Structures are given as structure tokens and as C-alpha cells.
Amino acid sequence: MKKEKVTCKEVMRHICDTLGEDLQSDRCEDIRKHLEECSGCQNYFKTVEITIDYYKKYNVKLPDGAHERLMKFLDLEDCD
Amino acid sequence: MDDKELILKAQQGDKKALARLVKEYEQTIYNFAFKICRDKNKAEHIMQETFYSFVKSLHQFDGKSKLSTWLYRIVSNHCLMLARKMKNRPFVSMDDDDGLFEEKYAVDWTTLPYKSAENEELKKILDNAISKLSPEYRMVFLLRDVEGLSTEETAQVTELSVPAVKSRLHRARAFLRKELNEAFQG
Numbered sequence: 151m152k153k154e155k156v157t158c159k160e161v162m163r164h165i166c167d168t169l170g171e172d173l174q175s176d177r178c179e180d181i182r183k184h185l186e187e188c189s190g191c192q193n194y195f196k197t198v199e200i201t202i203d204y205y206k207k208y209n210v211k212l213p214d215g216a217h218e219r220l221m222k223f224l225d226l227e228d229c230d
Numbered sequence: 231m232d233d234k235e236l237i238l239k240a241q242q243g244d245k246k247a248l249a250r251l252v253k254e255y256e257q258t259i260y261n262f263a264f265k266i267c268r269d270k271n272k273a274e275h276i277m278q279e280t281f282y283s284f285v286k287s288l289h290q291f292d293g294k295s296k297l298s299t300w301l302y303r304i305v306s307n308h309c310l311m312l313a314r315k316m317k318n319r320p321f322v323s324m325d326d327d328d329g330l331f332e333e334k335y336a337v338d339w340t341t342l343p344y345k346s347a348e349n350e351e352l353k354k355i356l357d358n359a360i361s362k363l364s365p366e367y368r369m370v371f372l373l374r375d376v377e378g379l380s381t382e383e384t385a386q387v388t389e390l391s392v393p394a395v396k397s398r399l400h401r402a403r404a405f406l407r408k409e410l411n412e413a414f415q416g
Contacts, residue, residue, distance in 0.1 A: 229249035
């Protein structure tokens with residue numbers, strides 16, 4: 151039986167599943183090959199990584215006084 | 231003194247050891263709560279409730295999992311409880327994810343002016359995109375991809391099966407990427 155050609159949609163799904171890891175099986179080998187040759191899918195992969203990176207770097211600091219309020223709330227202000 | 235020693239001392243009633251544990255994890259817990267609820271006041275409230283639950287149940291902690299995993303579990307529960315109280319907020323449905331993999335706009339992300347996540351305009355875009363996800367999807371994405379827990383640890387924290395974690399993660403990644411792509415298109 152003829153193997154079906156890998157589509158961009160399948161590659162995109164795979165990227166969201168594994169972020170490019172776990173490319174061992176026969177089908178994954180086809181996906182890896184597609185990814186090497188398709189600039190659209192390469193771009194998709196990069197932008198998924200950037201999306202995750204943006205959220206990783208978006209952090210907030212504890213507001214002023216929040217630590218003291220927490221210690222008081224827990225009745226631990228004498229132990230600080 | 232490491233976490234294990236501090237926990238043991240805290241379990242024996244040493245309040246200074248307990249205070250040190252709280253201080254060590256307060257920033258992580260606050261940051262995570264903010265990332266789920268996207269509101270500073272709510273995040274502080276959740277942080278307080280999380281540590282209150284932590285203190286109350288400390289005697290039950292058996293050290294089989296990491297303390298951080300245990301705290302993520304408590305904070306996740308408090309975030310979900312708060313989200314369920316505000317249940318009139320509509321979230322995007324993830325039942326059919328086919329549309330997530332269709333590109334409507336070709337945007338070159340390399341030309342974007344956002345070099346860091348400190349950019350206020352980018353923060354708004356990020357807030358807006360993740361707010362459309364239900365807290366259950368947000369939780370999995372943040373625990374696994376942002377906080378760096380393993381898939382198994384994420385499953386443990388969220389009380390989901392590993393395949394359920396993978397499925398939610400896959401959709402959340404695709405959804406957020408699509409939302410950002412559309413926002414960048416302007």
C-alpha cells in the first residue's frame with residue numbers, strides 16, 4: 151500500500167505535540183524530512199517556540215508589602 | 231539547611247523553619263497564581279490561601295514528591311476554585327482543534343519589535359491570548375512549558391492522565407501560537 155504523503159497540517163500537529171522531539175518512528179522520519187524541506191513548517195516550529203519563550207519570560211515580582219502581609223496572615227511575622 | 235531538613239523541623243513545630251520555607255517559595259507561588267488569574271490582587275489572595283493550606287496540611291507531607299510539586303498542586307486547586315466562582319466568563323472551546331492548524335495570516339515574527347517580554351504592548355497581547363483559554367488548559371500549559379514540570383509531574387498536579395495532559399498541552403500551544411500570530415498581523 152502506498153504511504154500517504156505528510157501534510158503541513160500533520161507536521162504542525164506533531165510540532166505542538168512534541169516540539170520536535172521523539173522523531174524516531176518511520177512516520178516521524180517522514181515528518182522530519184518534510185520539516186527540513188518546508189520553510190512554512192520551519193517557521194511554524196520557530197513561532198511555537200517563541201510563543202512558549204514569551205510566556206516563560208513574562209514574570210511578575212511580589213508586590214511591596216506582600217511578604218509582610220503573608221507572614222502576618224500565617225501568624226509568622228515574629229519568625230522573619 | 232535543605233528543604234527536607236526544613237520540612238522536618240517545621241513538622242516538629244519550628245516556626246522559623248516554616249517561615250524560611252514560605253519565604254523560599256512565595257515568589258514562585260505568587261508568579262504562578264498571577265499567570266493563571268492575570269490579576270495582582272487575586273494572585274496575592276491565592277498565594278495567602280495556598281500557604282495557609284500548606285501550613286495546615288504540612289504534617290501530611292511525606293516527602294515522596296518534591297515540595298514544589300506539592301505546592302503547585304495546592305496553588306492550582308486554589309486557582310481553579312477561584313475560576314469556578316467566576317464561571318460567567320466564556321472561554322474558547324477546544325472540542326474541534328482542526329482550525330488551529332490553518333494559517334490565515336503570513337506574519338514574519340523575526341521583524342516584530344518585541345525583543346523581550348518586558349514590552350507592555352506584548353504583555354497585553356500575551357494576557358489577552360491566554361485569558362481566552364479555560365483555566366484547565368492554562369494550567370497544563372503553564373506547569374509543563376513555563377514552569378518546566380515533566381509531563382508526569384503535570385499529570386500529578388492536575389490529577390489528569392498523561393494522555394490528557396498531552397492533549398491539552400498540544401491544543402494550548404497551538405491556540406496561543408495562533409492567537410499571537412493573529413494579534414501580530416494587527
